[in-house]
Amino acid sequence: MRRAVEIAGAALGRTSPNPAVGCVILGVDGTVVGEGFHPGAGQPHAEVEALAVAGERARGGTAMVTLEPCAHTGRTGPCAEALLRAGVARVVYAVPDPNPTAAGGAQRLREAGVEVVGGVLRGEAERGNELWLTAVRRGRPCVTWKFGSTLDGRSAAPDGTSRWITGPESRQDAHALRAAHDAVLVGSGTLRADDPHLGLRHGVPGRPPLRVVLDKDGSITPDARVLDDSAPTLVVTGPHTPKPALHDRHEVLRVPVTDGALDVVVLLDELWARGVRSVLLEGGARLAASFVAHGLLDRVVAYVAPLLLGAAARPVLDDFGAPTLMAGLRLSLGEVTRLGDDVRLLLRTRDLPGAGEGGVP
Known part of the structure; x- marks a missing residue:
């Protein structure tokens, strides 16, 4: 199952609105006979990919899957039926499918006489597919706020300079984080101050995310770096804002x-x-506060x-209406990683269901 979790991440950032899923097929003797992951919407699911590799060796064997096999027909057929046709005798999955349209595969397999075990390494699988799972459970894109700051919570010096507060290791990691999301979002303040590009650099592979710019007053200009041809851009304006001049690849919302x-x-x-299941906020203090x-x-x-920059420097977060400690947003610390001289903190507003759960089949 740990190997299935690992290969599920191969297409992270490219599968939406579908989840990232990995599957490992074991033969009757317990050896690995097939592996597969879901490469993207409209393409074969992980189970189908792994079964194609395993062929007849899957018959009587075990399928290890990071997400409960689906039971519905969309652009591809139900994975539960594919597993039954292949003659798999046992299915072990990590996370129950929270999508009511696709759920029910485990029950279908049990009714057909297949042994089914759920919840194995659920915590690890939840982490690997966190963005999609959070989105489906909440019925909206999962929102991550990313920022670089000084130890005293400042994002720029009093003169407005901010390059570079963090080191090269942090900047490369931030681009990998960007690649894992479907969309990256900035406000007009960041647009004016930094003229960001919002693409992928530092040798980070993957598909650039949809670039989203909030531009209530229509201040974006045709020469903005975010309007180049490297990735699509969605310029979000008010209902009466004059429509900005954009290339055909970009769009106004x-x-x-x-x-x-x-x-x-x-x-x-x-x-x-539009199929976006994860959004990365990259600026600025007012946008994050909203x-x-x-x-x-x-x-x-x-x-x-x-x-350290002191009180005159720009804070990472504007006021969001928390007059007391009790009114503040208390976060749950997930991971702490050292990157060069910097520290990377991953925090959540709520713990993931299944975190820390595990087991062996």
Whole structure:
């Protein structure tokens, strides 16, 4: 199962609106006879890929899958039926499928006489497929806020300079984080201050995410780096904002303005409808505060540098209406990683279901 979790990540960031899934087929003697992962929407699921490698050696064997085999027909057939046709005698999965449309594969297999075991290494599989699982459970894209800061929580010096607060190891890791998400989102303040590109650099492979820019006042210009041809860009404006001039590859999305700001709740609904299941917030302090205030933040990835700038420097987060300690957003610490001289913190607003659970078949 641990190997299935490992190979599930091979297409992370490229499978939405589907999950990242890995499968390992064991023959009747317990040896590995097939492996597979889901490469993307509309392509064969992990079980089908692994069964194609195993062939007849799968008959009487065991399938180890990171997610409960699906029981519905979409662009591809149900995996539960594929496992039955292959003659698999035992199916072990890590995470129950939270999607009511696809769930039910375990029950279908049991009814057909297949031995089914669930929950094996669930915690590890949850972590590997966290973005999709969080999105499906909450009915909106999973939102991660990424920032780099000084030890005293500052994102830029008093003169506005911010390159580079963190070291090269953190910057490379941040691009890998970007590659794992479906969309990367910035506000107009970051657009004006940094003219970000929002693509993939530092040798990070993968498909560049959809670039999303909040531009309520229509300040984006045709020469903005985020409007080049390397990846599509979605420019989000108000209902009456003059339409910016864009190349054919890019698009304008109009959302309501609520309390003087673009409505991020409506924005997430629109992104969900487009198949986006994960969004990475990359700036700035006001944008992050808006998502916190609306209860829409799921994860935080903070790159903290051993640097102090003081109170005159720019804070990483604007006010979001927490007058007391009890009103603040208390996070759960997930992982702590050293990257060069920096520290990377992964925190969550809620613990993942199944975290820490495991077992052996």
